[in-house]
Amino acid sequence: MKGYRKVLWIFIALFVVPQSTLAVGDLSNQNPIVVTVILGSEKNELTFFPEKLTFETGKLYRLILKNSSPQKHYFTSPGFAASVWTRKVQDSSMEVKGAIREIELLPGKTAEWFFVPVKTGTFGLYCHISGHKEAGMVGIIEIK
């Protein structure tokens, strides 16, 4: 029995430990950098706050999107969505894994987008509900 345990520990030392040290390069397992964006406001202003977002390639982000207004809004930025690798999007009831094009948030709801930017660029952000972009619900996302 003791010989068996020794062989087991050697197996763990040789195969399990080196694999976990390789995880340093696993971008999906970093501690995410938390960024929060508020869509709209309690007074029903058509804004993103903040309206300028900056991210860096190769870092894992947890983008918290909060709709604090009495109506639904979109977080729409096709260029940004095409320049990130999405790990998942989640809210209190579910997780979605895979590429994301845009996020719609119902009044008072929150969603979290976990992603790693993979391409640099500057992209427009807007809410695509009729009239919202024109009323100023726009922003800029920069990936450095």
Ligand SMILES: [Cu+2]
């Ligand atoms: Cu809107």
